[in-house]
Amino acid sequence: MTVIGVDGHKRTHTLVAVDELGRFQDELTVPATAAGHGRALLWIGRYGPQVLVAVEDCRHLTRRFEADLLTAGHQVVRVHTRLMAGARRSARERSKSDPIDAEAVARAALREPDLPRAALDGPAREVKLLADYRSQLVQQRTKVTNRLLWFLHELDPELGPV
Numbered sequence: 001m002t003v004i005g006v007d008g009h010k011r012t013h014t015l016v017a018v019d020e021l022g023r024f025q026d027e028l029t030v031p032a033t034a035a036g037h038g039r040a041l042l043w044i045g046r047y048g049p050q051v052l053v054a055v056e057d058c059r060h061l062t063r064r065f066e067a068d069l070l071t072a073g074h075q076v077v078r079v080h081t082r083l084m085a086g087a088r089r090s091a092r093e094r095s096k097s098d099p100i101d102a103e104a105v106a107r108a109a110l111r112e113p114d115l116p117r118a119a120l121d122g123p124a125r126e127v128k129l130l131a132d133y134r135s136q137l138v139q140q141r142t143k144v145t146n147r148l149l150w151f152l153h154e155l156d157p158e159l160g161p162v
Contacts, residue, residue, distance in 0.1 A: 002047040005079075005106025006055040007098045008032070008062035014098035015040055017047060018106045027099045032061070037068045044074065054079050054109030055118065056101065066118045076118035083108040083115075 002025065007014045013032055017025040028043045030036035044051055053069050055062050057078040069076050109115060 001050045001052060003106045003109050004044055004047070004051060004053045005102040005104065005109065006053060006062065006065070007102040007105060008056055008058055008065065009098070010061060012036075012098070013040065013062070013065055014102045015043065016099055016102035016106055018103060018110070020110070022107045022110050024103060027102065029098065032065070034068075037065055040065070041068065041072050044069075049073075051075070052077065052109060054105050054115070056081060056105050063121075067120060070118060070120050077109055077115040078118055079105045079108045079112070079115060083112055 001020050003018050003020075005016045005018065007016075009032065011032055012029050013036065014027065014029045016027045019025055028040065030040045030043075044053065051074060053074050053076045055066060055069075055076060055078055057080050059066075059078075066076055
């Protein structure tokens with residue numbers, strides 16, 4: 001089975017494929033866009049249906065890519081950054097780069113069988129986003145109202161804040 005390690009960033013995602021023994025096979029860097037995700041899915045497809053995709057656990061950077069991977073039917077696990085540190089320390093190359101990090105993610109996934117599985121976000125996430133946005137709007141409205149009341153108080157102390 002091939003494991004694909006993903007090092008996700010704001011603008012790019014770097015993918016590295018390793019075999020079941022952790023040997024490097026290939027790498028790819030794509031933009032963190034829908035088109036880039038499509039290229040990555042085509043590249044991952046070369047390794048057949050039995051592919052495990054291991055993503056560095058930075059959900060704010062990789063949430064959309066994870067969703068595209070899951071929609072395409074791939075198994076996706078999340079690798080905590082402290083787990084990849086050990087894989088990086090044991091690597092032959094002693095530097096830090098996106099391909100090295102992606103390879104460390106893949107090797108950590110091979111080493112750790114019980115990593116958390118990614119799942120598509122359901123309606124609960126959408127409700128949370130809406131509730132958070134409503135809370136922000138209420139805070140903004142309160143702030144503007146208070147400023148207006150203080151300006152009125154400055155103009156005429158009789159109209160002061162209530």
